[in-house]
Amino acid sequence: MLDGLDDIRWDALEHAYGPAGDVPARLRGLLDPAADARRRALSGLYGGICHQGTRFEASAPAVPFLLELLQDPATPDRAAIARLVADLAVGSHETWLPGGFPAASLRADAAGGAELLRAAPPPAEDDEDEDFEGESRLDYLDGLDDAQQRALAAYVELAAYDAVRAGLPVLRRLLADDDAAVRATAAYTLAWFPEDEPGAGTAALTGAAADPSRSVAATALVALGLLGTAVPAALHDPKPEIRWAAAIGLARVHGPDAGPDAAARLLEWAGSPGTVRSGVPFLGGDLAGYAALTLPGLGDAYTAAALDALLTRLGTVTGVQTLPVLATALRIVFPDGARPAGAPLGPAQRRLATVLAGAPAAWQLDGRRFGNVTGLLSAYGLPADPTELGALAG
Secondary structure (H helix, E strand, C coil): CCCCHHHCCHHHCEECCEECCCHHHHHHHCCCCCHHHHHHHHHHHHHHHEECCEECCCHHHHHHHHHHHHHCCCCCCHHHHHHHHHHHHHCCHHHHCCCCCCHHHHHHHCCCHHHHHHCCCCCCCCCCCCCCCCCCHHHHHHCCCHHHHHHHHHHHHHHHHHHHHCCHHHHHHHHHCCCHHHHHHHHHHHCCCCCCCCCHHHHHHHHHCCCCCHHHHHHHHHHHHHCCCCCHHHHHCCCHHHHHHHHHHHHHHHHHHCCHHHHHHHHHHHCCCCCCCCCCCHHHHCHHHHHHHHHHHHCHHHHHHHHHHHHHHHCCCCHHHHHHHHHHHHHHHCCCCCCCCCCCCCHHHHHHHHHHHCCHHHHEECCEECHHHHHHHHHCCCCCCHHHHHHHHC
């Protein structure tokens, strides 16, 4: 197990905190008999090679070893390892919903990045050390123009993405794993690879859509939708999660032509208080939030009903569950972008401002004002304070 791990010059690779020499110990720590030690190892890997969704030079070389661990049924915590693999592929997946992963765009953005990375000096423990001789990696990066920095970052992301892509056969096999959490995470990961071997991923996910676990089946249906395949028959399944997933897939694939039944399902979910289905990886199981993100894709015929549903839910959410609801509502009531300074609010905009001003929980995360919420409001030219927002609404 983990043969070849020490053959890689990890110290010459960079992660979030400099040289990645701690990665081998972290990977081996995933096999530690003690659960606390395994949690520390996983946390350390997230902190180093997938820090808040950002991938680094050391991310891609770690992926084959994670895939090796996943293939061994004796490896503990395999669902958590599988989720790390998915996060290494696409980072913060919320960015790519509801449209799917733009693999072709990433490849275009990464052009020239490989050469820039090869030219970079090796990372040092402290690039800001005044006694450091020669050009540091920090100096090198600072010397790149904006386009070069974007290309280098995109290449690093692409390297991690392609390392996971090379393991897609492993992930397809995991759809038959004994552990439902592993199966669901494998289905979720397959959703982000539109360039997969024609038919291979779709065929595997179609089988998973009939999984006895409703979380696995729902995840597979959403994944199929993100890859361009809808399953209309599932819209009438007796299990609500399956109906939700089928509607998500239909809206993703057919947009305004998804049909009234799919629209009705999505509107119902988007306006519900909702409970998190932790077994569904998308948006952390926030099925109502995902439905909210999908509503604009139904087209103008459903705009009024979508806003009604979103404002109903906005009064019930808090923390991260506020974000997809508020972001979608803002997009609907400000179709032309941010409000010009001093401009009055229109009727729909006043409705949104009034509801949000009267929903204190929607502004909170763990008892504090949630910066992501205030940032969204500021981006649309709205006051980032409930009292001021309410006054603007009149």
